[in-house]
Structure formats: structure tokens, C-alpha cells
Amino acid sequence: MSNLVLIAGPETLLIDRAVDRVLRSARESAEDLEVIRIAATTYTAGELTLQASPSLFGGDKLILVRDLDEAVDDLVTDLDTYLSAPAPDVALVVTHKGGQRAKRILDALKKAGAETVDAPAIKSDRDKSEFVLAELSAAGRTARPDAVHALVDAVGKDLRELAAACQQLISDTHGVIDLDLVTTYHAGKVEATGFRVADAAVAGNTGEALRLLRHAFAVGVDPVPIVAVLASQLRQLVKVDAAGRGRSADIARQVGLAPWQVDKARRVLGGWDSEGLGRSIQAVAAADFEVKGGGRDPEYAVERAVLTITRERRRH
Amino acid sequence: MSVWDDVVGQEQAVAVLDRAVREPESMTHAWLFTGPPGSGRSNAARAFAAALQCASAGCGTCRECRTAMDGTHADVTIVATEGLSIKVKEARELVQEAARRPSLGRWRVVIIEDADRLTEQAADALLKALEEPTPRTVWMLCTPSPEDVLVTVRSRTRAVRLRTPAAADVAALLHRRDGIDLSMALYAARAAQSHIGLARRLARDDGARTRRHEILTLASRIRTVGDAVAAAALIASIADEEGESSSAERDAAERARLLETLGADPGARTQPPHIRSQLKALEDDQKVRAKRFARDMVDRALIDLLSIYRDALVSAAHAPVELVNADHRGVVDQLRSTLSPEEILHAMDAIGQARERIDANVPPLLALEAMAVSLRLPR
Ligand SMILES: [Zn+2]
Numbered sequence: 001m002s003n004l005v006l007i008a009g010p011e012t013l014l015i016d017r018a019v020d021r022v023l024r025s026a027r028e029s030a031e032d033l034e035v036i037r038i039a040a041t042t043y044t045a046g047e048l049t050l051q052a053s054p055s056l057f058g059g060d061k062l063i064l065v066r067d068l069d070e071a072v073d074d075l076v077t078d079l080d081t082y083l084s085a086p087a088p089d090v091a092l093v094v095t096h097k098g099g100q101r102a103k104r105i106l107d108a109l110k111k112a113g114a115e116t117v118d119a120p121a122i123k124s125d126r127d128k129s130e131f132v133l134a135e136l137s138a139a140g141r142t143a144r145p146d147a148v149h150a151l152v153d154a155v156g157k158d159l160r161e162l163a164a165a166c167q168q169l170i171s172d173t174h175g176v177i178d179l180d181l182v183t184t185y186h187a188g189k190v191e192a193t194g195f196r197v198a199d200a201a202v203a204g205n206t207g208e209a210l211r212l213l214r215h216a217f218a219v220g221v222d223p224v225p226i227v228a229v230l231a232s233q234l235r236q237l238v239k240v241d242a243a244g245r246g247r248s249a250d251i252a253r254q255v256g257l258a259p260w261q262v263d264k265a266r267r268v269l270g271g272w273d274s275e276g277l278g279r280s281i282q283a284v285a286a287a288d289f290e291v292k293g294g295g296r297d298p299e300y301a302v303e304r305a306v307l308t309i310t311r312e313r314r315r316h
Numbered sequence: 317m318s319v320w321d322d323v324v325g326q327e328q329a330v331a332v333l334d335r336a337v338r339e340p341e342s343m344t345h346a347w348l349f350t351g352p353p354g355s356g357r358s359n360a361a362r363a364f365a366a367a368l369q370c371a372s373a374g375c376g377t378c379r380e381c382r383t384a385m386d387g388t389h390a391d392v393t394i395v396a397t398e399g400l401s402i403k404v405k406e407a408r409e410l411v412q413e414a415a416r417r418p419s420l421g422r423w424r425v426v427i428i429e430d431a432d433r434l435t436e437q438a439a440d441a442l443l444k445a446l447e448e449p450t451p452r453t454v455w456m457l458c459t460p461s462p463e464d465v466l467v468t469v470r471s472r473t474r475a476v477r478l479r480t481p482a483a484a485d486v487a488a489l490l491h492r493r494d495g496i497d498l499s500m501a502l503y504a505a506r507a508a509q510s511h512i513g514l515a516r517r518l519a520r521d522d523g524a525r526t527r528r529h530e531i532l533t534l535a536s537r538i539r540t541v542g543d544a545v546a547a548a549a550l551i552a553s554i555a556d557e558e559g560e561s562s563s564a565e566r567d568a569a570e571r572a573r574l575l576e577t578l579g580a581d582p583g584a585r586t587q588p589p590h591i592r593s594q595l596k597a598l599e600d601d602q603k604v605r606a607k608r609f610a611r612d613m614v615d616r617a618l619i620d621l622l623s624i625y626r627d628a629l630v631s632a633a634h635a636p637v638e639l640v641n642a643d644h645r646g647v648v649d650q651l652r653s654t655l656s657p658e659e660i661l662h663a664m665d666a667i668g669q670a671r672e673r674i675d676a677n678v679p680p681l682l683a684l685e686a687m688a689v690s691l692r693l694p695r
Contacts, residue, residue, distance in 0.1 A: 010461060042437070070593055166330045231682045235545060242542025274541040277691040281545075283688045285678060285686030 002268035003086065006109045007095045009119030013159045015095050018117045019064065030060040037064045040071040049220045052065035052087045062091040068105060069097045083108045111262050122159055131159070131249040135166040136177065150182045164220060193221055194229030201306045202233060202268050209306050221227045223302045227288045228296075230305065234284060242266040244275050276312035283308035317362040319374035319381055322510075323356060324489045325481025332476060332621065337367045344450035344474050348431075349458040351478025354511025358396075358429045360478060364456065364471040365392045365425040380421065391421035393626065396429045401601075407438035411445045414453045424453045431457035432464035439466045471579040478509050481639075488495055506640055509623060514616070527554050529644075531617045532624050534688075536647045539695055546686035552681045555613035559606060567602050574598055581652070614680045615671055615683045622667045629660045654693050668692035 004122055007018045027033050036051045051063055065075070079094075083105070086092065086100055094114075096106060110116065122131050129148050143151075150168075155161040165185070173181055193216045199211035216226065239255040248266075252259040283305045290301035321328045336342045347364070366384035369391065375381055376566060383389040395402065410426055418424040428434070446469065447453060455473070462470050462662045474578030486505035489512065490496040496504070496519045503517035507528065509575065510566065517524050534547045575582045587595065623640040629639050629650035629689040641648060651660065668689035674680050 032341055044408075068590075087420075101589050101593070180579045191478040228679070231679070231685075235685065242540065242545070278544065278692075281682075282686045284687055285673065285682050288678045288682055289631055291671045294673075294676050 003020040003088070003094045004083075004112055004114035005091070005117065006106065006114045007093070007117045007119060008106065009096075010098045011119045011159065012097070014119035014122075015097070016177045018119060019066075019093065019095065019110060022117075023062070023064075026060075026062050032059050034059055034061045035064060036061060037038055038068070042077055043072050043075040045078060045080075048075070052082060052088075052092075054089070054091050060089060063091060065092070065094045065108050065259055067097060068094050068102045069099050071102050076105060077140050079105045082107060083112055086112065088120045089194065116285045125149075125152055125156065128156045128159070129163060131141070132162065132166055135163060136170065141170055141177065144179065145281060146181045146200070147177050147178040147179045154182070161313055165291060167218075169258070174261070194226040195233075196225055198230050201230065201309040202237065202272075202313060204271055206307065206310040206314075209310060210303065213303060213306055216301050218252075223291045223298050224288075227284060227291055227302055227305070230302075230309070231281070231284045231288070234277060234281050234309075236261060237265050237269060237272065238274070241269055241272070241274055241277065271313050273315075276315060280309045280312050317378040319370070321376060321378045322489060322493055323360045323451060323622050325485040325510075326356070326360060326478050327477055329476050329677050331361060333367070334365045334373070335659070335688045337364070339421050345453060346446050346473040347457070348462060348470065348473040348475045349456060349461065349478065350464075350475060350558055352480050352511075353460060353562065354508070354513055354515075355478040355480055356512050357478055358533065360429065360476070360514075361427045361429075361456040362387070362392075362394070365389070365423075365427060368423045368425065368454065369421040369681060383675070384421075384425075386573050389421065389425075390424065391418040392425045392427065392429045394429065402430070402438050404437040404441050407434065407441040411441060414445055414455065418452050419654040422452070423647060424450075425456065426453070427456045427458070429458050432459040432470075434465065436466065439469055440560075443468055443472070478558075481512075483510050486510050486512055486515050490516055494519075496520070502514050506638070506642065507620075509619070509640055524558075527558065527617075528620055530554060531620050532641060532644050532647055535621060535624050535691065536650045536693070537693050538688055539693055541689060541692070544692060545685050547688045548681055548684035551614065551684050553615050558613045559610040560562040561608050563602070563609060568605075570598060570602070571595065601614070611674060614674060618671050622664060624648060625651065625660050625664045625667070628655070629657060629664075632657055632660070663691050672685075 005022050009015065009021075023035065033287035038047060038051065048063070052061070065079070068075075068079075071079075079102075079130040082092075094105070094109060096102065122128055124177065129145075129152055132148050132151055135142065152171050153163060155165045167187065169177055169181065172185070193212065197209055197212045197216065200212060203229060204208075213226070217223070236255075236257060241258070243251045243255055246254075248259045251257075252262045255262075257265075287301040289295070291298040295301050320334065323330055336344070347361075349361050351357050354602050358515070363374065363387050366376075366381040366389075369380040369384050369389060370378055371380070374557075380389065383393045387394045393410070395406070395410065414424060416424060425583040442455075443466075445453075455467065457463055457473060462475060483505040487498065487501040488510075490501035490505065491498045494516060496516075500519050501515075504515040508515035508518055518528065531538065531551065536548065538544050538547050572582060574594060575587075575591070578591050578594060580587055586592075624644060624647055627641050627644075627648045629637045631639065631648055632652045639645070639648060656661070666687045670683045673686075682692070
């Protein structure tokens, strides 16, 4: 590895991966490597010189400066000075998301022979499809084009989610990845999962609700949005229940829902009374509190809320 | 007249501070003003600063006194954050400033109004200045409770503990200082539970009184789960309203001021990157503040709601205590006659639980709904 590394480009996932890779390889060649992280936005003058000076106990050092594009002027000045005579036993790794800020440091790094790693933006669906194929092929896997499209459609808004989805498909499935597989796993966005859990729960379908919930947790879905959907579904039921009789369209306007949501709520309400809805809301609020750090086992907290909901539903 | 006139209901604290002004051996270089929100911490610190600058220990009328009190004295620096955190850079600048000799006053004073918002790094930066005092420099930190600052900071400051002033004292202050009619002042002081700033807003702002009325009467209107969900939505929207009206103008002013400081053209369609990044940082801070403010408003509404149940409990026990909500006697009586003391306590617990949950980041609406379900009156 070169003593100077520049990781440049707007895609933060790629930056993170490059940083991990550099750190891993540096640690392989120096076991007691000391990694020093310098915060670009709160940097104070002189910190770099201090950190780059030889340590009391010897040993290798790696200085990691992230987000140079947000750096304060002092850091830019100090880096400039440092690069005119870099310390031989110190590795310097710099990341830069783009823009003109601290551009001269980028030039100085390149002039000093820094190894450069690109982190290009992955924006268009085509970029994303290529990204998916690359992820899969790195693991020796292939996918049908329609499967790749479906995956990008389902979770492509966030590159990190897309990467996680690829990892999940790689580890959970075998063979060529086709459309069926992708739909099974990712029909499947976070909200969609939450809605399916909520639908099953308010319908009193304990088995289905728990199965969906456990699957969601198993693939790393965050409990927070699931709880949020449970709460909003119960809220809708209460509002439609309280609105009483009347045409769906009128009720919809009155409570701020779409007419089809009112119809759906009315069908579900057949199995409910308001007491049960009240207790269910309280259970969901308690679960949210536990998920936000008030409890030790967030997943169990959500599961218990779902069980409370299905039990309240079954009283009728 | 004296600078201490407006520091109401704090005889003990004033005695300590006054002695420090008059006797050099009672003076020290760093003070920590603590007390519940609205007790007048920052006011007390300003009065102390004025008394230190004044040739006659705080006459309240001379130029030194007046400028120190209104924050324009050249040797008195007042740091007011209004919800943003105080970052290390700011703290370092303060330390530098504090190291300078007073320009014309007797002391150089630095007042930090929300010392609880110092980041850990910022507090560390201050620590050096507190450890090695500059001869004519005084630090005054204000926080709700001593635990709000690092123990290292706490141990290097002298504590001045303010208490919740009596409603009558707050009312007298509003009457004298702000010219508010005495009966209105008394109503507002009681309703705000002696929170000075809040009492003033209640006394002056019709809207604030209406919003309080809506919150309090909710207690007597929730009968069904549907009512409960509607009541929760109402509390949340009242808090939003309050938050929006107070922040929009200030956000725009801060943005304009930042652009001016950076020498940027406020009319430019796009700003250069270093200005954009500063604007983004400001906007992020403002978002955090707006969220915190809305939360504070919900909490305030819940404190109001709690007070009416407390009134019901007090009145059920025939305790000889003045009601906080004497102006909502009807609601108090209704709660007392429909709920047993145990049920009232249960309702109060539900409100306390909602406050705790919101504090832990549960969406306010959900926490309020769960609470309101517990507040239903028997049908
Ligand atoms: Zn004076």
C-alpha cells in the first residue's frame, strides 16, 4: 500500500467500503497499527502535526481524514504543509465527496503519488443495475435482467439498502437469481413489510403476523418503521370507527383518508370494539418506547405489541 | 431602586451575590446559577453582572447597570443559544475573550445562559479557563440543575440555587416591570406555575390563553377512544402551531445574518460551496431546534394538563392549597366528582408516562394517544 491514499467521489457507500479495505490491508501489514481519526469540521490548527509526529512507543500510524470537502481552513493549511514533507512511517488516508473545497490538497496528494480510489455517484437505474450485477458477480452469482430491475425498483432508492438486499439474496438463495426470488424477498420494502404485518395483526391473524415480523427482523428490517405503521393503522381504525355511519367518500374527507382506506377499515372493524383498539394503541406506544431504547429487546417488544393486537381482535 | 428588584422570590441567592459584590473576599471567579425553568437564572446572572460593574453595587439606574442588564455592556458577554448546542469553537472564542482585561468596566463577565447545551468538548475547552482564572474575569453559567454540566466544571464553580418563586412575587414583577394589570398578572403567574417567561406570555398573548384553555378543557371532554385519538391530535397540532409561529421569522433572520457575516450575496441563485455548507449546517441546527421546540411545547401542554388533575386531587382532599387553575374551577370540580382519587392518580401517571416517552423519542402523537386513552372519563 502507498503511504498516501485519496478516496474521492460522492458515493458514500463506496467511500466507506474503500476506507474499510484500506484499513484492513494496513492492519494486515502492521498488527499494532494505531488509527487516528481526524474530524474535518471540528479540527483545530496543529492537531495534524501533533498526530503525525513519531509516537513515544514507536509503531505504525494511520491518519484518517474523512470528508475533506467539509474541512475547516486550518486543516487545509496543515495538510498542505504536511504534504510538502510527509512523515515516512505515517500513512495518510483522505476522503473527499467532491466540490472545489480543499481542491489544492487533492492536487498535492496526486502530485505526491497518492494511490487514488474512485467513489463515483451511482444515480441512474442503469448505474444501479450495474452495481447489482457487480455485487452478485463478486460472489460468483448471476441474475436475470427482470430480477435486477425488480430489485432496483424495490430498494434502489438507497444504495446501502440495495447493497444489503444483494447480500441477503447471496446468502439466502442458490443458483441464478430470478424474478420470483426477488419478489418473495423484496415485495418487501420496509413500509410494505410494516403494512403486511399490520394487516395481518388487525385481522387477528397471529401466525401470519408473527411469521412476517420474524422474517422482517431476520433480514435486518428496522423495528421503528414497523411500529410506526402499526400505530397509523390503528389510528385509522379508530377514526373510521368514531366517524360512524355515512358514505365512504364523506367519511374519507372527514378523517383525511382515501375512500378505499375507509372501506378497508370498515371491513376490518367488524372484528373490533373501541376498547380493544384503545388497548392496542397503548401496547404499540409501549413497544415504541422500548424500541427507542427504553427496553433491552426491541424485537420482542414489537412482537408483544403484535400479540396484544391479535388477542384484542380475537375477543370478538 | 436596585438591580435586584426584578430577581423575585430569591432572597437567599440575592444575599449571597450582594455580599460577593461588596466584600472582595466573598467573590469568586466562576458561578453556576441553577433553578427550575422560568425561575429567572439568566436574569439573576445579569443583575449580578450589573452589580459588579456598578460603582454603587447595583443601583439599577446608572449606565453601567442598565447596559449590563440589557446585554449591551462592552465587558459583559451573554451567550444565549435558544436550543442550539454550544460548540467547541464557540467555547474557545469565549475563553480567548475572557482572557482580556475589562475595557472600561470593573470586571469582564461572561454569562452562558444554557450551559447545559455545551457539548462535552466545549465544556472541556472552558475548563482550562475555569482552572486558571484571569484576575478580573467572572464566569456565570446557567443551567436547570447542577447535574447538567460536567462534574469537572461543577466542582470549579460556586453554586447559586434559585427556587420557584411564589406566584404573588411573579405577579408583582409582571405588574411592575411589564405594566400588566395586577389581576391578570396574578392569574397568569398562577396558571404558569410561576414560570416567569410563560406567565408573561399568558398575560400578554390572547392566543396563548386560548390554547391553554383548550388543553385544560380536554380533561373533561375525553369519553371514548375516538375522543382520545382526536384529543391527542389536537394537543400535537396546538404545539406545532405554537412552534411554527415562533420559529419562521427567527430562522429567516439567522440565515440573513449568516450570509451577511460570510459576505455572501443574499440574492444569489446558488451560493458557492463553502457558503452552502455553512447554510446547510445552520439549517440542520434549525431543524433540530424546531423539533426540540415542538417537543417542549407538547411538554408544556402536558404540564398544564397535569396541573388540572393535581388541582382535582388537592380539592378532593380539601387541602388548604391554592388551585393552579382557579379559572377552570368547573373542570376541576367535574374531575373531582367523576373520578376517585386513585383514578386521578392513574391519570396523572399516564401523563407522566407520556412525557417520559416523548423524552425518549417516541413520536409525540403516539405517546399522546396512549395517554389520552387512559384519561377517558367514565361514560
Ligand atoms: Zn448602578
